[in-house]
Amino acid sequence: MSRFNNHCFETPRTRLKDAFAHIDATVQRVSGLDHATMDFVMCGYENEPPLTDMSISPSQVAKELTSGSALWQALECIHFKLRFSGITRLLTHQIVRQRIGITFSQQCSGEVDWRHHDMLWPRNINVNVAVYSMGSKNAYARQVDAQVPLQEARFLLPHCLETFIYADCTLATILNFVSRRCCTMTNSWEMVTLAERLKNAVCLKIPEFKDIFRNPCEHQQCLYFKAKPSDGIVFPWLPDVVHAVKPNPEPLYNVTHAEGSCGYPVVKDEYWIGMETVKKGEYDADCP
Numbered sequence: 145m146s147r148f149n150n151h152c153f154e155t156p157r158t159r160l161k162d163a164f165a166h167i168d169a170t171v172q173r174v175s176g177l178d179h180a181t182m183d184f185v186m187c188g189y190e191n192e193p194p195l196t197d198m199s200i201s202p203s204q205v206a207k208e209l210t211s212g213s214a215l216w217q218a219l220e221c222i223h224f225k226l227r228f229s230g231i232t233r234l235l236t237h238q239i240v241r242q243r244i245g246i247t248f249s250q251q252c253s254g255e256v257d258w259r260h261h262d263m264l265w266p267r268n269i270n271v272n273v274a275v276y277s278m279g280s281k282n283a284y285a286r287q288v289d290a291q292v293p294l295q296e297a298r299f300l301l302p303h304c305l306e307t308f309i310y311a312d313c314t315l316a317t318i319l320n321f322v323s324r325r326c327c328t329m330t331n332s333w334e335m336v337t338l339a340e341r342l343k344n345a346v347c348l349k350i351p352e353f354k355d356i357f358r359n360p361c362e363h364q365q366c367l368y369f370k371a372k373p374s375d376g377i378v379f380p381w382l383p384d385v386v387h388a389v390k391p392n393p394e395p396l397y398n399v400t401h402a403e404g405s406c407g408y409p410v411v412k413d414e415y416w417i418g419m420e421t422v423k424k425g426e427y428d429a430d431c432p
């Protein structure tokens with residue numbers, strides 16, 4: 145059964161906005177911070193199967209998990225439902241490479257008409273060239289209007305359109321994801337920002353978890369420090385403060401990750417109807 149939302153013959157409406165500002169990671173639900181996980185933790189130290197008081201609070205369980213005495217596999221007892229939004233398909237393509245202990249559900253482009261999706265714009269590309277991406281988006285809409293199936297029309301869509309993805313995973317997976325994706329020498333700014341915001345979202349929900357996130361870059365244990373020249377890996381940026389102890393002999397760019405990606409002015413909102421920019425009031429009035 146198709147759930148196609150029919151926007152045929154509607155002129156594409158596009159809000160162009162700052163990509164960095166809109167990246168969001170939200171913890172929708174946490175489960176497992178309960179007596180059963182506490183039993184799991186205590187199992188190794190008891191003579192009889194432990195039966196923890198059911199009134200134990202999530203905070204007490206979280207404290208036990210982060211005390212250093214709990215076995216690592218107990219982190220797999222804590223499950224998260226996450227929502228990543230304000231992101232592009234460039235990023236979801238990278239997110240889904242995390243495979244162990246995680247599953248995903250992503251917004252479809254073969255069932256949904258994307259003509260009205262917002263456009264996320266990076267700060268280091270002049271907004272004047274957004275007209276080309278806008279042209280692709282409008283061409284897509286014309287193909288859909290001409291009965292070209294969405295599965296084929298989407299070949300025309302630009303990468304910069306806003307989308308979202310949901311994930312279901314364990315705490316152990318989140319720790320692994322953040323530790324690998326927070327490195328500025330090996331990840332895109334979009335990914336580093338998402339990893340930081342995911343960490344913040346988890347710690348906001350469960351403050352006791354703040355100290356179990358470990359940044360391997362600060363301990364010189366990320367890929368940048370481990371890689372040998374003979375590995376042939378190219379690291380594009382100049383080392384920032386965290387990585388400065390090891391020079392990068394052949395950077396592609398003569399700036400740090402932060403300078404080269406987000407060290408530019410914030411992209412101001414633009415409102416487009418078709419191929420024309422309009423004032424916000426006119427854009428809002430056009431919305432159904």
Ligand SMILES: [Zn+2]
Nearest residue numbers: 327361366368
């Ligand atoms: Zn690093």
